[in-house]
Amino acid sequence: QQPVQSPQAVILREGEDAVINCSSSKALYSVHWYRQKHGEAPVFLMILLKGGEQKGHDKISASFNEKKQQSSLYLTASQLSYSGTYFCGTRSGGTSYGKLTFGQGTILTVHP
Amino acid sequence: DTGVSQDPRHKITKRGQNVTFRCDPISEHNRLYWYRQTLGQGPEFLTYFQNEAQLEKSRLLSDRFSAERPKGSFSTLEIQRTEQGDSAMYLCASRPSDRNILSTDTQYFGPGTRLTVL
Numbered sequence: 001q002q003p004v005q006s007p008q009a010v011i012l013r014e015g016e017d018a019v020i021n022c023s024s025s026k027a028l029y030s031v032h033w034y035r036q037k038h039g040e041a042p043v044f045l046m047i048l049l050k051g052g053e054q055k056g057h058d059k060i061s062a063s064f065n066e067k068k069q070q071s072s073l074y075l076t077a078s079q080l081s082y083s084g085t086y087f088c089g090t091r092s093g094g095t096s097y098g099k100l101t102f103g104q105g106t107i108l109t110v111h112p
Numbered sequence: 113d114t115g116v117s118q119d120p121r122h123k124i125t126k127r128g129q130n131v132t133f134r135c136d137p138i139s140e141h142n143r144l145y146w147y148r149q150t151l152g153q154g155p156e157f158l159t160y161f162q163n164e165a166q167l168e169k170s171r172l173l174s175d176r177f178s179a180e181r182p183k184g185s186f187s188t189l190e191i192q193r194t195e196q197g198d199s200a201m202y203l204c205a206s207r208p209s210d211r212n213i214l215s216t217d218t219q220y221f222g223p224g225t226r227l228t229v230l
Contacts, residue, residue, distance in 0.1 A: 002154070030217055041116075041203065041221040042155065049217070087154045091217070097168050098207060098217060099145065102154025 001025055003090045005103035012110045017076045020106045022088030024069040031064050031071040032089040032100055035082075042087060045073075075108070083110045114138060116206050116222035124228045125194055132190045133225045137206030144187050145219060146179060148172065149201040155221075158202075161187060194229045201226050 003024040010018050022031060030049045034042035048064035048071060059076045075082055085107050089100035117136045125131050137144050142163050147155035158177070160168040163184035173179075176194075181187040191198055205219040 032218070034221075039226075041223045044218055044220060047218055089154070089219075097160045097162070098143070098219070099157040099160055099168065100155075100219065101157070105152070105154050 002101055003088055003103040005086075005088060005106050007106060008104070009107040010109070012078050012108070014080060014110055014112055015077050016110075017074070018078060018108060020073040020075075020086050020088075020108070022071045022073070022090070022103055024090050024092075026069065026090070026092045028064075028066065028069050028071075028090050028092055030091045031062075032091070033062055033071075033073050034087045034089065035084045036087060036105075037084040045086075078108075078110045080110050080112065083108055116204055116220055118202075118204050118222040118225050120225055121223060122226045122228075124230065126230050127194060127196060129194055130190065130192045131194055131227065132188055133202055133227075135187045135189070135204030135206075135222060136185075137187070137204070138208070138220060140208070141206035141220075142184060142209045143207040144181060145205045145207070146187070146189055147203040147205065147221075149203055149224070150199075155203050158189075191227075194227075196229045199227055199229045 006021045032047050033045040036042040050066045062073045064071045085105040087102045089102045119134045144161040146158040149155045159179050161181040176192045179189045201224040203224045204222045207219045
């Protein structure tokens with residue numbers, strides 16, 4: 001079953017912060033975050049394995065609550081280059097071969 | 113550039129025609145996935161290869177779709193008798209096989225082939 005992302009869209013001014021949430025009804029093995037710009041391939045941001053780890057990548061970080069099957073992506077001091085659609089991809093425990101199930105995406109727009 | 117490459121980037125075809133797409137994964141990645149993405153949606157899994165073996169297929173992959181990965185390197189996805197509902201972006205992703213768990217679980221996507229069926 002597809003994970004649910006919220007919000008569906010976010011509009012920010014440069015320098016503002018945002019949080020994107022991803023929630024699954026299945027037990028998760030890992031959560032993968034990607035950013036996709038229009039007409040381009042999804043670009044890998046980070047992966048979180050079960051265990052509640054929080055990962056960071058410059059001013060983008062994420063957390064994973066294994067018990068709630070939820071992950072959040074935190075974007076701080078947003079830059080114009082952060083604009084795009086953010087997808088979470090989930091891998092469920094026991095799922096064979098590592099296929100990912102993606103949420104519907106969150107459109108992030110950063111204005112000057 | 114050593115990323116995943118796909119060819120062609122765009123394909124326009126008429127309903128009923130056959131089309132074939134190619135994916136070249138990152139060198140030495142033995143795991144390869146095909147996904148389909150329609151407008152406003154996230155990618156949906158189609159099929160998975162480990163080396164040359166096709167180990168999993170989605171129910172989305174009707175009998176008009178066939179995928180191959182001869183010799184465990186590049187892969188092709190063929191759609192026969194295309195329908196307008198096949199219009200989508202077809203994405204290929206590859207994944208490494210080394211022992212580092214974080215590396216082995218990460219999928220790297222190619223630029224995709226955008227298919228338009230008229």
